[in-house]
């Protein structure tokens with residue numbers, strides 16, 4: 173069959189349509205070109221304005237950051253300084269105009285393009301690190317029954333690690349990890365397994381902080397900077413009843429203390445322990461292994477306590493580490509022998525009862541507490557279990573038994589007990605000491621079990637490989653576990669002490685009120701044949 177030609181109208185129509193399409197395309201391309209040229213010239217014209225706006229934004233956010241970083245107590249002076257500058261500018265001839273020009277110039281400088289921006293996302297080696305971390309977590313964060321597992325071998329690590337940061341050495345410095353809701357994050361063992369794995373895989377030798385968000389099924393891992401070990405003993409800016417145990421991270425402590433370091437002053441976050449009538453943790457237990465710095469912490473506490481109170485020191489180690497305090501104003505006794513320790517603690521128990529009775533009588537009579545009950549009394553015991561062993565061998569009274577009254581009633585009577593003990597003496601500590609010392613410090617290396625036993629909760633940070641002396645953890649009551657670095661407060665009579673540290677401690681010592689010759693020489697010797705007389709001031713207090 174012969175093919176019929178298409179109707180003419182159709183063939184010419186399609187040609188026309190094709191032509192008009194071609195025309196539309198050219199017009200579109202031309203208008204795009206026009207728009208591009210217009211936008212290019214507009215951005216050329218507006219470029220300075222855009223740069224200045226960007227610069228102003230950067231300056232404003234820098235100002236906001238500076239304000240947020242300024243400690244609250246310094247904000248007033250900062251505000252005053254800014255107000256003074258504004259006033260001076262307003263008063264100077266052409267000042268406002270010059271100020272606007274300077275501001276625009278600074279904004280233009282700040283807002284300039286700063287070269288090619290850093291490439292987005294991790295580089296090859298960082299990707300490899302994150303992938304290997306992800307793969308290591310697969311066995312812990314996956315279950316065979318999960319139809320859409322977040323963790324699977326060869327899976328997408330990007331979904332599991334939405335945020336990450338690396339340090340200069342290419343190691344992870346901060347990481348946000350998502351995990352499935354069925355992971356048993358409420359169990360300490362499950363958490364510990366993950367924390368151990370992450371520590372090993374992210375690089376040992378650093379301290380990590382783990383923040384578990386059980387509600388959001390997220391774990392934030394942060395690498396912590398080492399705590400400063402160079403802060404020496406000094407007068408800390410604290411109120412009466414506050415004692416600085418040491419320094420910690422700024423993440424968990426709102427307050428900072430100005431400390432002098434050499435010529436400089438800097439603000440550091442302290443662990444402040446409150447004692448006295450309103451304290452919920454009126455007594456402290458310090459644990460550590462030999463050489464971890466427990467005596468140094470006691471010396472630091474004594475120097476702070478002596479500002480407002482009296483101190484009795486009982487030293488079971490017999491190393492004479494508190495000799496610098498003998499005869500100083502406010503130091504009622506430094507006892508190194510069992511008989512002296514017993515006598516001092518007997519006096520302390522009686523004194524606590526006396527204060528308690530006096531306070532109660534005054535209260536019942538509607539009077540304020542008498543003056544002779546107000547001066548805080550501190551009982552500092554370094555290794556008291558050494559005396560417990562000696563007392564048991566000699567069939568004498570255990571000095572720890574005498575702590576019962578000061579521990580139980582010390583808060584109301586203004587008596588604070590601090591006990592420092594080594595790990596081998598932990599079991600020999602009396603029940604009263606364990607029950608009433610609600611402020612806790614652990615110094616030096618310690619196992620997870622030891623930390624949990626003393627602090628009552630595991631720290632959220634991993635242990636450091638090399639623990640400097642005076643480094644550890646502190647927990648006040650049921651509060652968070654803080655990392656702690658005790659200020660260097662060495663024995664000034666120790667030959668190994670540096671001159672600067674020796675001078676720092678000597679400057680804090682109160683005046684010597686009892687001449688050294690008046691002190692019986694046997695006082696600092698370990699074995700004492702005769703019972704020590706009750707300290708001079710103690711007798712006075714007892715008879716009043």
Ligand SMILES: Nc1ncnc2c1ncn2[C@@H]1O[C@H](COP(=O)(O)OP(=O)(O)OP(=O)(O)O)[C@@H](O)[C@H]1O
Pocket residue numbers: 401460461462463464465466467468469489491493641642643657658659660661662663668
């Ligand atoms: N916070 C600190 N900063 C700097 N050095 C410290 C600190 N704490 C302790 N040291 C140093 O560590 C050494 C041991 O300290 P310290 O005597 O206080 O330990 P200890 O736990 O009481 O041990 P021991 O009972 O065996 O004496 C000392 O040389 C001391 O100067």
